[in-house]
Amino acid sequence: MGSPAADGAVTAAVLIIGDEILSGRTQDTNLRDIALYLGVHGVDLMEARTVSDVHEEIIAALDALRTRYDYVITTGGIGPTHDDITADAVAAAFGVELYEHPDIIAMMTARWGSEPNAARRRMARVPVGGDLVKNPVQGPPGFTIGNVFVLAGVPQIMRGMLEDVGHRLKGGAVVISRTVRVEGSGEGVIAAPLETVAKAHPAMSLGSYPFYGEGGYGSNLVLRGRDTAELEATVKELIAALDAAGVTTVREVVAA
Amino acid sequence: MGSPAADGAVTAAVLIIGDEILSGRTQDTNLRDIALYLGVHGVDLMEARTVSDVHEEIIAALDALRTRYDYVITTGGIGPTHDDITADAVAAAFGVELYEHPDIIAMMTARWGSEPNAARRRMARVPVGGDLVKNPVQGPPGFTIGNVFVLAGVPQIMRGMLEDVGHRLKGGAVVISRTVRVEGSGEGVIAAPLETVAKAHPAMSLGSYPFYGEGGYGSNLVLRGRDTAELEATVKELIAALDAAGVTTVREVVAA
Numbered sequence: 001m002g003s004p005a006a007d008g009a010v011t012a013a014v015l016i017i018g019d020e021i022l023s024g025r026t027q028d029t030n031l032r033d034i035a036l037y038l039g040v041h042g043v044d045l046m047e048a049r050t051v052s053d054v055h056e057e058i059i060a061a062l063d064a065l066r067t068r069y070d071y072v073i074t075t076g077g078i079g080p081t082h083d084d085i086t087a088d089a090v091a092a093a094f095g096v097e098l099y100e101h102p103d104i105i106a107m108m109t110a111r112w113g114s115e116p117n118a119a120r121r122r123m124a125r126v127p128v129g130g131d132l133v134k135n136p137v138q139g140p141p142g143f144t145i146g147n148v149f150v151l152a153g154v155p156q157i158m159r160g161m162l163e164d165v166g167h168r169l170k171g172g173a174v175v176i177s178r179t180v181r182v183e184g185s186g187e188g189v190i191a192a193p194l195e196t197v198a199k200a201h202p203a204m205s206l207g208s209y210p211f212y213g214e215g216g217y218g219s220n221l222v223l224r225g226r227d228t229a230e231l232e233a234t235v236k237e238l239i240a241a242l243d244a245a246g247v248t249t250v251r252e253v254v255a256a
Numbered sequence: 257m258g259s260p261a262a263d264g265a266v267t268a269a270v271l272i273i274g275d276e277i278l279s280g281r282t283q284d285t286n287l288r289d290i291a292l293y294l295g296v297h298g299v300d301l302m303e304a305r306t307v308s309d310v311h312e313e314i315i316a317a318l319d320a321l322r323t324r325y326d327y328v329i330t331t332g333g334i335g336p337t338h339d340d341i342t343a344d345a346v347a348a349a350f351g352v353e354l355y356e357h358p359d360i361i362a363m364m365t366a367r368w369g370s371e372p373n374a375a376r377r378r379m380a381r382v383p384v385g386g387d388l389v390k391n392p393v394q395g396p397p398g399f400t401i402g403n404v405f406v407l408a409g410v411p412q413i414m415r416g417m418l419e420d421v422g423h424r425l426k427g428g429a430v431v432i433s434r435t436v437r438v439e440g441s442g443e444g445v446i447a448a449p450l451e452t453v454a455k456a457h458p459a460m461s462l463g464s465y466p467f468y469g470e471g472g473y474g475s476n477l478v479l480r481g482r483d484t485a486e487l488e489a490t491v492k493e494l495i496a497a498l499d500a501a502g503v504t505t506v507r508e509v510v511a512a
Contacts, residue, residue, distance in 0.1 A: 020465055022301045023433075024291030025478060028284075031306070035280030045278045047313070050287070050304040053463075057303070080443045081464040082451040119447030138468065154466060177279075187336045188368075191375030195338040207309075208337040209276055210410065212394065222281065 010043045010172035013065040016050040017058055017086050018076040018153055030075045030158050037162050042172035043071065053077060058089035066093070066148055071169060073162075076153030078142065080119040086150060087143075091127040094145055098125040103132065104140050134164040144168070173226040178235050182242065183218040183249045186210070190219055193241035201234050203227065220253070266299045266428035269321040272306040273314055273332040273342050274409055286331045286414050293418050298428035299327065309333060314345035322349070322404055327425060329418075332409030334398065336375040342406060343399075347383040350401055354381040359388065360396050390420040400424070429482040434491050438498065439474040439505045442466070446475055449497035457490050459483065476509070 014034050020026040028050070035045045046069055051057040058077070065072045077086030091098045104124035108116040116124070126132065126143040133142035133149060137160035142151045144165075151161045182190055187210050198206040204225040211218060221238065225231050235252065242250050270290050276282040284306070291301045302325055307313040314333075321328045333342030347354045360380035364372040372380070382388065382399040389398035389405060393416035398407045400421075407417040438446055443466050454462040460481040467474060477494065481487050491508065498506050 019461065019463055020478070021287070022291055022304065023431075023478075023480070024288045024293075024295055024301070025433075026465065027288045031277070032280045032283045035278055037280075039280055045280070046308060048278065048306040052302060079464065079466060081447045082454055083463050117444060117448075120444040122447075123444075154468075175279075177281075188373060188376040188379075191336045191338065191378075192373075198338055205275065207275055207339050208335065209282065210335060212410075222276070224279070 008172065010071075010170055011046045011069040012038055012043050012071040012073060013046055013069045014048040015058075015061055015065055015072055015074040016048065016076060016153075017053065017074055018050075019052045019083070021050050021076075022052055029155050030153070033155065033159055034073055034075075034162065037166065038169075039175055041166050041169050042174040043169055044172065044175070053083045053085060055085055055089050055092070058086065059093045062090065062093045062148065066146065070147060072148045073165070074148065074150050075158050078123065078150060078152055080122045084122070087122075087125050087127070090145065090148060090150055094127055094129070094148075096128040096145075098127055100124045101126045101132065101143075107140065133161050136160040136163065175224050175226055176228060176231055177222055177224040178231060179253050180221040180223070180235060180238055180242075181218065181251055181253045182221065182247055183216055185218060185247045185249065187219055189245065189247060190221070190242065193245045193247070194221060194238070197234060197238045197241050200237070201225075201230065204230065204234050206234075206238070218249075264428065266327075266426055267302045267325040268294055268299050268327040268329060269302055269325045270304040271314075271317055271321055271328055271330040272304065272409075273309065273330055274306075275308045275339070277306050277332075278308055285411050286409070289411065289415055290329055290331075290418065293422065294425075295431055297422050297425050298430040299425055300428065300431070309339045309341060311341055311345050311348070314342065315349045318346065318349045318404065322402065326403060328404045329421070330404065330406050331414050334379065334406060334408055336378045340378070343378075343381050343383070346401065346404060346406055350383055350385070350404075352384040352401075354383055356380045357382045357388065357399075363396065389417050392416045392419065431480050431482055432484060432487055433478055433480040434487060435509045436477040436479070436491060436494055436498075437474065437507055437509045438477065438503055439472055441474060441503045441505065443475055445501065445503060446477070446498065449501045449503070450477060450494070453490060453494045453497050456493065457481075457486065460486060460490050462490075462494070474505075 049061045077084045123140045127145045130143045130145035135141045137157045142161045151158045207222045209220045305317045307317045333340045379396045383401045386399045386401035391397045393413045398417045407414045463478045465476045
């Protein structure tokens with residue numbers, strides 16, 4: 001598919017940190033939530049990586065991504081336990097120290113009614129030069145430094161923190177999409193008309209996502225781009241091209 | 257967390273190929289399925305990457321992963337449409353050509369009752385030197401070349417193909433795990449006893465996975481390792497250490 005991230009696009013990557021994802025214990029849902037959120041803000045998610053809770057691995061992945069994309073959003077590894085090493089790795093990647101942020105210590109003291117213990121104090125550490133990312137759900141905030149946003153791994157908390165990220169992003173033109181659903185025809189029949197229309201519109205992204213199950217089979221053809229008029233025209237051309245190829249069980253659906 | 261992938265471990269990475277994941281349109285579930293499957297075969301999943309349907313991006317990620325880990329499993333991008341470019345990228349990474357595999361052409365001819373059209377013939381292409389990976393579900397097979405397995409993106413088909421992967425892997429010692437569930441205590445209280453026990457057992461991996469919701473809050477402490485006796489001993493030590501720290505709402509649960 002021709003990537004819609006072209007000239008002037010604003011790009012991002014996601015770095016998921018945590019052995020629980022790589023062991024299969026936990027099903028990640030943060031990537032999709034972040035992807036949808038970035039889409040609304042006109043930022044193209046270009047790549048995602050999942051790494052284990054190993055200091056050097058986190059630094060290597062973070063450096064690879066933050067030098068290549070406009071933004072990096074990390075999830076996971078900011079709790080109080082010994083395996084939560086994201087803050088250390090991010091500080092090391094930026095070559096700065098961690099310090100206990102007085103606002104977080106104050107929040108913790110207010111919450112627990114006394115000075116936080118050593119484990120909880122770990123969660124108050126942010127890199128020198130960083131800013132806080134609000135946590136409207138539970139527990140201490142995340143933080144941001146440079147072009148990196150460091151969020152919690154727990155999905156509810158991650159989503160809450162994300163709300164304090166969007167207004168800090170320079171937004172690109174928002175990508176809009178339409179979906180044409182074909183029922184009862186496989187990709188083998190759809191491919192030729194789809195490719196013809198895709199070649200005629202290099203600025204658009206056309207993807208085919210087949211489905212099959214008890215309710216039948218077919219494919220969702222997703223058209224994405226930044227120009228409303230061209231998107232509209234492309235949808236019409238695609239439906240006409242499918243029709244000319246004998247594929248008539250076609251309807252447009254509202255994108256999920 | 258100390259990684260259980262140590263001396264003699266067999267390692268793997270997953271490469272998820274597809275704009276539909278990065279746009280947030282589709283929730284990936286293949287990573288978790290593959291992780292669990294590899295775990296049963298004693299193979300440690302070390303890293304995962306998701307890249308878009310761009311030739312150079314697929315090659316770069318594939319080369320980074322296949323030179324570093326024992327195996328790479330890819331998902332997605334092997335259908336008949338123009339955005340399905342995985343086979344081309346894998347062949348390019350290995351510096352070989354693609355050819356139409358006669359067994360796949362024969363399967364297609366038998367299925368559709370005539371010679372397959374150009375779009376379907378795309379799915380019959382495998383790299384020179386590659387082997388087929390059986391598809392027990394629907395459609396043409398996947399393939400393998402070198403240490404790379406190329407599977408479909410549709411979850412049902414991916415899982416079916418995976419069954420023809422395991423017997424080709426050199427297995428490591430299987431990682432076993434136990435889970436100790438703590439209810440009503442946060443990680444701030446759990447962290448110190450957990451770290452003490454983790455330090456005493458460097459060959460074990462101890463992770464804390466907090467939860468909270470309508471049913472209450474707490475954390476699942478997951479212990480993983482390859483030695484049954486040490487795992488048993490570590491579970492007991494952890495429960496004793498939690499008890500000594502005043503955390504008594506602890507029970508062992510059967511891992512999901």
